[in-house]
Each structure stands twice: as C-alpha cells, then as structure tokens.
Amino acid sequence: MIKATNLVKTFGKVKALDDVSVEIKKGEIVCLIGPSGSGKSTLLRAIKGLEEVEQGEIYIDGEKFDKKNIKQQNKMGFVFQHFNLFPHLTVLENLTLSPIEVLKMSKADAEVLAKDLLIKVGLEDKIQAYPNQLSGGQKQRVAIARSLAMNPEFMLFDEPTSALDPEMVCEVLKVMQDLAEQGMSMIVVTHEMGFAKKLSSRILFLEEGKIVEESSPTTFFENPKTDRAKEFLEKIT
Ligand code: ADP
Ligand code: MG
Numbered sequence: 001m002i003k004a005t006n007l008v009k010t011f012g013k014v015k016a017l018d019d020v021s022v023e024i025k026k027g028e029i030v031c032l033i034g035p036s037g038s039g040k041s042t043l044l045r046a047i048k049g050l051e052e053v054e055q056g057e058i059y060i061d062g063e064k065f066d067k068k069n070i071k072q073q074n075k076m077g078f079v080f081q082h083f084n085l086f087p088h089l090t091v092l093e094n095l096t097l098s099p100i101e102v103l104k105m106s107k108a109d110a111e112v113l114a115k116d117l118l119i120k121v122g123l124e125d126k127i128q129a130y131p132n133q134l135s136g137g138q139k140q141r142v143a144i145a146r147s148l149a150m151n152p153e154f155m156l157f158d159e160p161t162s163a164l165d166p167e168m169v170c171e172v173l174k175v176m177q178d179l180a181e182q183g184m185s186m187i188v189v190t191h192e193m194g195f196a197k198k199l200s201s202r203i204l205f206l207e208e209g210k211i212v213e214e215s216s217p218t219t220f221f222e223n224p225k226t227d228r229a230k231e232f233l234e235k236i237t
Pocket of ligand 2: 041
C-alpha cells in the first residue's frame with residue numbers, strides 16, 4: 001500500500017500540492033484527473049520521491065518512504081510522458097541496465113527477462129534497436145517494459161499517451177490494460193477518459209493542488225459530486 005499524508009509543495013507563489021492525502025491499496029487502479037496545472041504530476045512525482053515536499057509523509061507498505069532506500073524505490077515503477085529512454089543504449093540494454101546494476105541480476109538472466117517483457121509489449125523484434133529508431137508508441141512500450149523489469153509492486157504513469165500521435169495511443173493503452181487485468185496496482189495521470197472509465201477502481205479529481213473529488217468511475221462520469229468535476233467533464237467532451 002502507498003499512503004501519502006498532508007503533502008504540501010509550493011513553487012514560488014503556486015501551491016502545487018495543498019495538503020493532499022491519498023491511499024492506494026494493492027490491486028487498485030487509481031486515475032488522477034484534472035485540468036492542466038492542477039498538481040497531478042507533482043503528486044505522482046512526490047510519491048516516487050522525484051519531488052521534495054515541504055510537508056507531509058509518504059509510507060510504503062506501512063514504512064516511511066526514504067527515497068534513498070533502493071528496496072522501497074524499486075516497489076514503484078514510473079513511466080514518463082516523454083519516455084526517458086537512454087538514447088545511447090539499445091532496447092535490450094535499456095531493459096537490462098537496472099536489473100544488472102541495481103538488482104545484481106546476471107546478464108544472462110536479465111536478458112531472458114528482457115526478452116519475455118518485450119514479447120509482452122509486442123516488441124521482441126526491436127530488441128537490438130536504438131530508441132531513435134522507434135516510433136513514440138514503441139518507445140513508450142519499451143519504457144513500460146523497462147519499468148516492469150524491476151518487478152515493481154506499483155506502476156505510476158504520468159500521461160503516458162499525451163506525447164503520442166493519435167494512432168499510437170491505442171497500442172500503449174492496450175499494454176496498460178493488459179497490466180491492469182493482470183492485477184498490477186497502478187496510479188495513472190491521464191486524459192484518456194475511456195481508460196479511466198473502464199479500468200479504474202477510483203478517480204481522484206484535482207484542482208489547484210487539492211483533491212476536490214474522489215469517486216468511483218461510474219459516479220465520476222455519470223453523476224459527478226462536485227460542480228468543478230462537472231464543468232471539467234463538460235469542457236473535454
Ligand atoms: P499538472 O500535472 O496537473 O498539469 P503540475 O503538477 O505539473 O500540474 O503543476 C502544478 C503547478 O505547479 C502548476 O502551476 C505548475 O506551473 C507548477 N510547477 C510544477 N512544476 C514546477 C517547477 N519545476 N517549477 C515551477 N513551477 C512548477
Ligand atoms: Mg502533468
């Protein structure tokens with residue numbers, strides 16, 4: 001379980017997180033939805049320790065999260081909007097680097113694992129390619145496979161399909177849907193309302209650094225509790 005309590009983060013005069021508390025249990029798929037600038041990325045990044053907070057605590061499986069604790073770090077995979085693959089490494093090397101360096105896996109074992117994961121995301125034929133030889137959708141699928149290679153308990157996605165051309169969105173959502181159906185716990189910042197509606201266990205709606213609504217997907221999309229969520233949904237549909 002991931003638990004964040006009373007997170008506060010400011011950038012100058014902007015309160016990116018204004019006393020945010022969340023809990024994500026094993027097996028849940030929680031979607032973070034909200035207008036641009038509402039604090040979704042900051043919340044996700046704070047949970048992973050990529051953003052220092054001024055106040056608040058994070059707990060992973062009941063233990064206080066220390067971002068230097070590799071074991072805790074490895075429990076959370078993070079997928080960025082812009083993939084963040086290592087450009088000078090092949091797909092195979094992108095996938096095996098951390099398992100070898102951090103998990104101290106043998107090269108042979110790491111390569112077997114990488115191949116299995118590439119089959120899972122449908123990219124076994126790209127194993128020797130470099131990132132710049134891949135489409136955006138393929139890069140993102142490699143990035144997901146790379147995260148999975150560390151055997152995380154939670155996968156955190158920050159708008160994984162926002163940087164993709166429309167025809168590539170589906171292939172990435174398909175990989176995420178497979179993961180969801182296999183029971184992976186996920187926190188997903190997304191504007192893909194179809195995904196959120198179909199797969200999320202819960203929706204958190206953020207505005208101005210606060211969670212202003214927490215609803216089931218059915219409630220959120222059919223009968224949102226807050227006017228703010230209603231207005232947001234009207235704007236985007
Ligand atoms: P979202 O992901 O919902 O679009 P963010 O979490 O990225 O929102 O940002 C929340 C607020 O914090 C915004 O007003 C944004 O401009 C500000 N912000 C985020 N990161 C930084 C940063 N590194 N420096 C300055 N302001 C930032
Ligand atoms: Mg963002």
